[in-house]
Amino acid sequence: MQGEQLHWWQTRWFVALCALLAIVPLLKPEIPPLVDLPGHMGRYRVQLSLDQYPWLKDWYDFRWQLIGNLGIDLLIEPLAPVFGLELAVKLIVISIPAMIVTGLLWIAREVHGRIPATALFALPIAYSFPLHFGFINFALSMGFALNLFALWLRLARQGRIGLRAAIFLPVSCALWVCHTFGWGVLGVLAFSAEMIRQHDIRKDRQSGHWFESWVRAGLGCLPLALPMVLMVLWRSGEHVSGQTADYFNWQGKMAWLTMILRDRWQAFDIACAAILFLILFRGFRDPRIEYSRNLGLSALFLLAVFILLPRIVFGSAYADMRLAPFMVAIAVIAIRPRAGMSLRGAALLALAGFSFFAVRMAATTTSFWLYDRAYQRNLAALDHVPEGARLVSFVGESCHTQWTMSRLEHLPAMALVRRVAYSNDQWSMAGAQLLTTRYRPAGGFQHDPSELVTAVRCPREWWRPINRALARFPRDAFDYVWLIEPPRYDPKLTAGLTELWRDGTSVLYRVEHDRPGPQISDEELRLPHRPWKNFGI
Structure with missing residues (x-):
């Protein structure tokens, strides 16, 4: 032969x-449109810039260690x-x-x-x-x-x-x-x-x-x-x-x-x-x-x-x-x-x-090419985010498995890459990643999967419904809220937020710390069906 x-x-x-x-x-x-890649890029930004931007040490802990990853x-x-x-x-x-x-x-x-x-x-x-x-x-x-x-x-x-x-x-x-x-x-x-x-x-x-x-x-x-x-x-x-x-x-x-x-x-x-x-x-x-x-x-x-x-x-x-x-x-x-x-x-x-x-x-x-268009459309919001901003992001997710994934799940990490801003999408698993989160004021909104939100609570998932996320995130801990193609939500929950940018359903808000947030009870948030379609959001 x-x-x-x-x-x-x-x-x-x-x-x-x-x-x-x-x-x-x-x-x-x-940005290669791969689901988890932007999240990894956020970790690389912390890895490369931890000593350059002192506020990163308030948010994240990054330690080199010998791991198989x-x-x-x-x-x-x-x-x-x-x-x-x-x-x-x-x-x-x-x-x-x-x-x-x-x-x-x-x-x-x-x-x-x-x-x-x-x-x-x-x-x-x-x-x-x-x-x-x-x-x-x-x-x-x-x-x-x-x-x-x-x-x-x-x-x-x-x-x-x-x-x-x-x-x-x-x-x-x-x-x-x-x-x-x-x-x-x-x-x-x-x-x-x-x-x-x-x-x-x-x-x-x-x-x-x-x-x-x-x-x-x-x-x-x-x-x-x-x-x-x-x-x-x-x-x-x-x-x-x-x-x-x-x-x-x-x-x-x-x-x-x-x-x-x-x-x-x-x-x-x-x-x-x-x-x-x-x-x-x-x-x-x-x-x-x-x-x-x-x-x-x-x-x-x-x-x-x-x-x-x-x-x-x-x-x-x-x-x-x-x-x-x-x-x-x-x-x-x-x-x-x-x-x-x-x-x-x-x-x-x-x-x-x-x-x-x-x-x-x-x-x-x-x-x-189609995924890249969605990336560029949503990343335009970062033009309105200052360096070092404390940003909480919520990305729309579905309870039902869909063949086509949005690839937006970890796009919030690009705020960390490009603005050295806080991103709540980072994984925090000791021993599996070099980075762990340490921003205690964020409470339950510190790390992945707190960035994923749905219309209603999904069985066997940790994701929050969008209304609960908007109502309960600690406003004193964040300066901006970035919604990326979210499900429909109650507009009353944006009380105390000022809209800075919008493209379709995606929107960036600034948190006004001197204005009261929404007043909504847990009982209202537990309602399984609310007529969100009437709000036109």
């Missing part, structure tokens, strides 16, 4: 083209002084889908000898739901993990096992620091690949069996094991919190599989996911294509992890959801055309895969 001429989808220029195409959706938006937090240190915070974050985020694309294609090339035409169908995973959700350190670690796994395979193929151990001993620690999940996935992939390699070595010597291969694979993966010590140190710290819960939520796991490409258009996104599952099914039924033993075993291992993984790990939600798209991607690149497939058939398959990727990138580009 090494002597065969490369086809167009197997060349380096084509891999470079795919990587460039993967960054197109992120070129236009000033520091990817962009560390990269932003050298990059922000050069590019500025927002551009530095954008450049890092742009690199993630490009790395996922190159990683998947490189793995396919190492396993199959050439990039199979079927591998191109996996490339839309570059914009999987976890990335859209803004799990940014996780996504960065997965981009690194895929390329590191390809390097692991390459060094094994070349017989450079000593060099591999020397490289991966420090690299695995760096990957763990980026995000624990990426290190864990690399370990699973490397172990499964080493099992196949060891089994084939033993088989050639006519002395092989799976148990011995299992043991030798474990020994071969010891260079990846050092972060286990870091994990113990992290989770045994004084201020570590966060539960691990919700095992074997089958309904949730099935839902995550349908959401691997979730973005804006539900029917389109599910149809695209269905194409991937159809390809996986055809791999068992179509005599023209087959599964690689190497990546097939990797996919089975990831499936086992997906089944066993709970929804919440160390207080971090959606753990199993994050793995789902990459499990599918590894399974897709495990498929290859059989030797008997004609060149024309393989070329048509490659063209179909590339077209699938291009259509997804066009749709994602359009979707991000």
Whole structure:
């Protein structure tokens, strides 16, 4: 196979083209429209400016510590002084889908000898739901993990096992620091690949069996094991919190599989996911294509992890959801055309895969452009917010799960980024983040999820109804109120507030501390149905 001429989808220029195409959706938006990303950017502002703006220390506590979730937090240190915070974050985020694309294609090339035409169908995973959700350190670690796994395979193929151990001993620690999940996935992939390699070595010597291969694979993966010590140190710290819960939520796991490409258009996104599952099914039924033993075993291992993984790990939600798209991607690149497939058939398959990727990138580009318009429209409010303002924000949310997420949930953090103003959207989980809130006068409006408000109280959620939030937030603790596409609310609750800016339902108020707030009883706030439609708000 090494002597065969490369086809167009197997060349380096084509891999470079795919990587460039993967960054197109992120070129236009000033802020990548990923749900949690603005909230993380707020933390970076505190990290970079804590000593420059003394009031930040009154609001937030930021302490460096060794945790398995520091990817962009560390990269932003050298990059922000050069590019500025927002551009530095954008450049890092742009690199993630490009790395996922190159990683998947490189793995396919190492396993199959050439990039199979079927591998191109996996490339839309570059914009999987976890990335859209803004799990940014996780996504960065997965981009690194895929390329590191390809390097692991390459060094094994070349017989450079000593060099591999020397490289991966420090690299695995760096990957763990980026995000624990990426290190864990690399370990699973490397172990499964080493099992196949060891089994084939033993088989050639006519002395092989799976148990011995299992043991030798474990020994071969010891260079990846050092972060286990870091994990113990992290989770045994004084201020570590966060539960691990919700095992074997089958309904949730099935839902995550349908959401691997979730973005804006539900029917389109599910149809695209269905194409991937159809390809996986055809791999068992179509005599023209087959599964690689190497990546097939990797996919089975990831499936086992997906089944066993709970929804919440160390207080971090959606753990199993994050793995789902990459499990599918590894399974897709495990498929290859059989030797008997004609060149024309393989070329048509490659063209179909590339077209699938291009259509997804066009749709994602359009979707991000629309999200960016909503961002810019709402961020105009910050022109009226002074530096250092004590700002409380309320973002409209629905009790019902909607496929299209507004991406506005953590937009209030841009007030922290651009105005060094207080934002009540920051996460405050000791041991999981470097930042915790300390602004006691804010009471129950200090941190996430106090920024999310709904029309009525939602079952099993901490979100406040908009009327209760407006009636009960401590007015002495804040100078401004920013409503971002809120549900309908009683206009009487804006007593003592002066409107400074409005765009549609979004509005910015200044709190007039010398004027009385609304006088409304708890009984009125508990009313399940109020005729808000009559207020025209």
